[in-house]
Amino acid sequence: MLADSTAESVGARLKRLRLEQGLSQRDLSSPGVSYAYISRIEAGARTPSVKALRKLASKLGVSAEYLETGSELREVDDRSIRLAEAELEVRLGRDLSAAERKLEAILDAALEAGDSRAAARARAALGLLTAAGGRHLEAVEHLENAIGDEHFQPPQLRPDVYGALGQTYVALGTPERAVSLFEDCLARARRETPRDFDAEIRYSTFLGHALAGSGETDLAAELVLDALARAREQKDPVGARIHSYWLLGRQSLEQRRPGHAADYLDDAAALLRARDHEAALSRAAEAAVEWAESLPESGGNGRAEAIRARAYDLLVGAEARPIGLS
Numbered sequence: 001m002l003a004d005s006t007a008e009s010v011g012a013r014l015k016r017l018r019l020e021q022g023l024s025q026r027d028l029s030s031p032g033v034s035y036a037y038i039s040r041i042e043a044g045a046r047t048p049s050v051k052a053l054r055k056l057a058s059k060l061g062v063s064a065e066y067l068e069t070g071s072e073l074r075e076v077d078d079r080s081i082r083l084a085e086a087e088l089e090v091r092l093g094r095d096l097s098a099a100e101r102k103l104e105a106i107l108d109a110a111l112e113a114g115d116s117r118a119a120a121r122a123r124a125a126l127g128l129l130t131a132a133g134g135r136h137l138e139a140v141e142h143l144e145n146a147i148g149d150e151h152f153q154p155p156q157l158r159p160d161v162y163g164a165l166g167q168t169y170v171a172l173g174t175p176e177r178a179v180s181l182f183e184d185c186l187a188r189a190r191r192e193t194p195r196d197f198d199a200e201i202r203y204s205t206f207l208g209h210a211l212a213g214s215g216e217t218d219l220a221a222e223l224v225l226d227a228l229a230r231a232r233e234q235k236d237p238v239g240a241r242i243h244s245y246w247l248l249g250r251q252s253l254e255q256r257r258p259g260h261a262a263d264y265l266d267d268a269a270a271l272l273r274a275r276d277h278e279a280a281l282s283r284a285a286e287a288a289v290e291w292a293e294s295l296p297e298s299g300g301n302g303r304a305e306a307i308r309a310r311a312y313d314l315l316v317g318a319e320a321r322p323i324g325l326s
Contacts, residue, residue, distance in 0.1 A: 054114030182207035
C-alpha cells in the first residue's frame with residue numbers, strides 16, 4: 001500500500017526513498033551535500049537548499065519537485081509532454097531541426113532541475129535524430145549518455161535506442177563494440193521472467209547483422225533462427241509480455257517510482273493495442289479471401305484469379321507478421 005505522501009516531511013521522504021533503494025547517507029553524499037547534512041535533513045533539523053534538493057533527487061531518480069513536496073508538479077508534467085511531442089516528431093521525421101532545438105532546450109531544463117529521467121530521454125531522442133542524420137560521433141555521445149543513466153529504460157523497452165547505438169558503432173568502423181553491446185542486450189532479454197521473446201528476436205537480429213558484417217554469417221543465421229523457433233513454441237508470448245509489464249508497473253508504483261511505472265504501463269497498453277491491430281488485420285485478410293473465393297470468373301480475363309492471389313498473399317502476410325517487430 002502506498003504511503004500518504006502529504007503527511008511526509010522532506011526529511012522523512014528523503015529517508016524513505018534512500019532506504020527503498022538500499023542506499024546509505026554516504027552513498028547520497030556529494031560535494032556540498034555531506035552525509036552529516038543529509039542526516040540533519042532526515043532528522044528534520046535542516047531544510048535542504050534548492051541545490052541540495054536537485055543533487056539528492058538526481059541520485060534517487062526522482063524530480064526535485066517530488067522530493068520537496070511528495071507530488072509531481074506541472075513543470076515535470078509539462079516537460080514530459082514536450083518530450084513526448086519532440087520524440088514523436090523525431091520518429092515521424094517531421095521538421096527535425098525544430099525537434100532538435102526543442103530537445104536541446106528540454107535537456108538543459110531537465111539538467112537544471114535535476115530531472116535525470118527526462119534528461120536521459122532527451123539524450124536518447126537526440127541520439128536517434130543525429131544517428132538518422134549520419135552525425136555518428138554526436139549520436140554515440142548522446143546515446144551512450146542516455147543508456148549510461150541508471151534510470152534509463154532497459155534494452156527490452158528501448159530497442160530503438162540500443163539498436164541505433166550498435167548500428168552507429170558499425171558505421172564508425174567499430175563492429176566489435178556493436179557485437180559486445182548486442183550480446184549484453186540479448187543476455188538481459190534472456191534473463192527476463194517471463195522470457196521476452198520479442199526482445200530476443202530483435203537483439204538476435206541486431207547481433208546477427210553485426211556478426212555478418214564481420215563475416216560470421218553462419219552464426220548470425222543460427223542466432224535468428226533459434227530465437228524464432230523459441231518464440232513459435234510459445235502460445236502467447238505477447239500476452240506474457242503484457243502481463244510482465246503490468247506487474248512491473250504495479251511494483252514500481254508500490255516503490256513510489258511513478259516515472260518507471262508509467263513507462264511499463266504505457267508499454268503494456270501499446271502491446272495490447274498492437275495485438276488488437278494485428279487481430280483486426282488477420283480478420284480483414286480472412287474476409288478478403290472469403291469474398292475473393294466467391295468471385296465468379298469474368299470472361300476469362302483473369303481478374304478474379306488475380307484478386308484471389310492478392311487476398312491469399314494478404315492472409316499469409318497477416319498470419320506471418322510477428323507482433324511488435326515492425
